[in-house]
Amino acid sequence: MPEGPLVRTEDLRVYFPVRKLFRTVGYVRAVDGVSLSIGRNETVALVGESGSGKTTFGRALLGLVRPTSGRILFDGTDIASMSEKELKRVRRRMGIVFQDPYASLNPTFTVYRIVEEPLVVNRIGTKEERREMVMRALEEVKLNPPEFFASKYPHMLSGGQRQRVAIARAIITRP
Incomplete structure (x- = not known):
């Protein structure tokens, strides 16, 4: 069995632009600088206030939302470099339960x-x-x-x- 965490994030940031007419006037910092490791066969619960970025973080881990910066490593491989087929295989090894x-x-x-x-x-x-x-x-x-x-x-x-x-x-x- 490979060593190290199964999932690791490094300074993960997911920002969404706030637009007014056709201009970006700012950003919502949904996820701002999160670094963590999740071991093999480990279950993690992410808790926080409403609007704190839990769902966005989970969607980023699954490759459903592209990070603004930082890295998400699954079994040592950055998911940003994975094909859709590889991402599908990775998602099969993850489970997520959303709040609502x-x-x-x-x-x-x-x-x-x-x-x-x-x-x-x-x-x-x-x-x-x-x-x-x-x-x-x-x-x-x-x-x-x-x-x-x-x-x-x-x-x-x-x-x-x-x-x-x-x-x-x-x-x-x-x-």
Whole structure:
């Protein structure tokens, strides 16, 4: 097994321009100088006030937002130098649960389809294997019986149940 942290950020900054008409009049410093290391098989919770940059930081780690400056290293490789195919492979090894589960769950999908989606996107398992994996993930997050919850839509669930669906989706690929 390789040594060193699995994920490391070095002085990571993500700034968004504030525009007035056609000019940039300033910047919102969503992430400002964050350096951290995340070890292999380590779980990290990022907490902070509303608007402090937690979601932007998570999206940057996944390669969904381009940093203004700094570096994000995954297994020693800067994600800025990765192809989309390599990024997809890296994302498969990460899981993220956003603060507002309702905003991150597609309201037109059943719980089953929401949790299954990462498996389909990453071409993991047969239809039958995916079904077993989804049911197991729902059980792991204590949405029992899983068959009952699998057919529900997000609006039919409590906030805590939605959060558990988001967690099941995040762990389904065994990041």
